[in-house]
Amino acid sequence: MSAAAAPARPLAVLLAGGGTTGHVSPLLALADCLRRRDPATGVLVLGTNEGLEARLVPARGYELAVVPRVPLPRKPSTALLRLPGRLLSAVRAAERAIVEAGEAVGAPRADVVVGVGGYVAVPAYLAARRMGVPVVVHEANFRPGVANRLGAKLTAHVATTFPGTDLHGRGGTGELTGLPMRTEVTRLDRGARRAEARAAFDLHPDAPTLLVTGGSLGAQRLNTAVVEGAAALLAALPGGGPAPQVLHLTGAGKAVTPSGLPDGAVYRVLEYTDRMDLAYAAADLVLCRAGAGTVCETTAVGLPAVYVPLPIGNGEQRHNAAGAVAAGSALLVDDADVTADWVRGPLRDLLTDADGAHRLAAMTAAAATSSVAAGARDGDERLADLVERAAGRPTPAGRGSGEAR
Structure with missing residues (x-):
């Protein structure tokens, strides 16, 4: 890429997911990968005060933006009646985080929102849709959950961990990337x-x-x-x-x-x-x-x-x-x-x-x-390729490893 074609500023990314290490670890592995590619990349993680992300994200050196926890009721209940108001509050918090993620690198908003499912992902997906920000959905499990099924309807950028996972983005798109894992594990x-x-x-x-x-x-x-x-x-x-x-x-x-x-x-x-x-x-x-x-x-x-x-x-x-x-x-x-x-x-x-x-x-x-x-050890690199493409940042020749499904 020539100097004239180089992006004027670093990439800004909002990563959404939390609750357990199953959600937090892949996000942090992706964040580490993006920062290895460009140490100036703006990374903000969206989570809750209650989940493990409240400890693990700052310990890894990343900033955490807090969103209210909004469980999605699976059965009719009084919680279902309170859902619209609580969800709107969470979406507004996610919108503020999208703006904050961009401001860190001199942009009006994040270039891309990446979600891995769970309570935090739904308001992030909806906020990104309202603000016109590209979304990347990554599904860790073989069978996707409710949040990622919703997110996949809003984007063409969907990644999965296991072959055969029934989750596709708009137009039937999807990539088998594997799971982003910490280098302490992948290089062990x-x-x-x-x-x-x-x-x-x-x-x-x-x-x-x-x-x-x-x-x-x-x-x-x-x-x-x-x-x-x-x-x-x-x-x-x-x-x-x-x-x-x-x-x-x-x-x-x-x-x-x-x-x-x-x-x-x-x-x-x-x-x-x-x-x-x-x-x-x-x-x-x-x-x-x-x-x-x-x-x-x-x-x-x-x-x-x-x-x-x-x-x-x-x-x-x-x-x-x-x-x-x-x-x-x-x-x-x-x-x-x-x-x-x-x-x-x-x-x-x-x-x-x-x-x-x-x-x-x-x-x-x-x-x-x-x-x-x-067991693929390059899931972080594959997902980072997809994130950069979703954000409109071309992946350098020879580095792309995503495999279309």
Whole structure:
């Protein structure tokens, strides 16, 4: 691009999403990517005071603009009667944020609004439509939610994480970009970081290690089953060698205290960690839900997984995990089957190769070599390409990687 054709000012972007790390992490990964391309890019994140974004966004070095939380009632109720007034208030707050995002780089408004779904996205989509600002919608899960189905009707710029997701923009447009993930995860070499990671969590350097996580909110079913089965799970191995150990991320406010553990057993409990990259590097196997972020991250780093889909909602978690299961790097277990007896038996057998089947070794090999779309490590770059195109900023030749669907 010649100096004469260069844009007169940096790009201004409003990113909308919040509540859980599943919404916040992709937005921050995209923000980081846009800033790597041009450090002067104006980035403002729209969120609430109640969600994790209130802590994670400022901690990452970005400004947060607050919008009132407006849940969309799924059934007739008194909340439905209050919805129009509350939504209008949220849309006006989003309009102010669009203006603020532009002012940061000397523009009257943001060049583009990017939403990832959830409560915050709806007022952002509507505000952008009212102000004539281009919208980019990114759907993390296999099955899109209400907010993104609405957003997709307002734009031709729609991106998805999983092949086959039924979400298209105006004119049937859409791109398979994968999920934007933090570079700490996408550049992680688990083998090279293993010793550092285990030392960071005070784990035995050589013991078979199970990571348990239900995401930022935790998963009570997983927490209860693992705690109740921990004594047998961590028992000494018949052939000697280090006994299994657990790194348990319980979720905020859900700390647990296992009892009756064998002498010397290693069971580390944290409610939350900002260093999931090190948690992945420390583990040989992860027991987790199948949210999009978890599936994409564990697949990207090549960590074998036992996915336990959330048994409520629209069933998207089972679909999220399907590619990794088909590739042989993961197992799918129904929520109702995750009990203390399952932890003492099948889970321990998998972690320790008690039956001599070497299933974990096979899963590890599959995880290291599979090319599941969910594990694509360049989702941030692909989505950034789409954002720049939506804003009317041409992507330099050779950098575009979005794949039309």
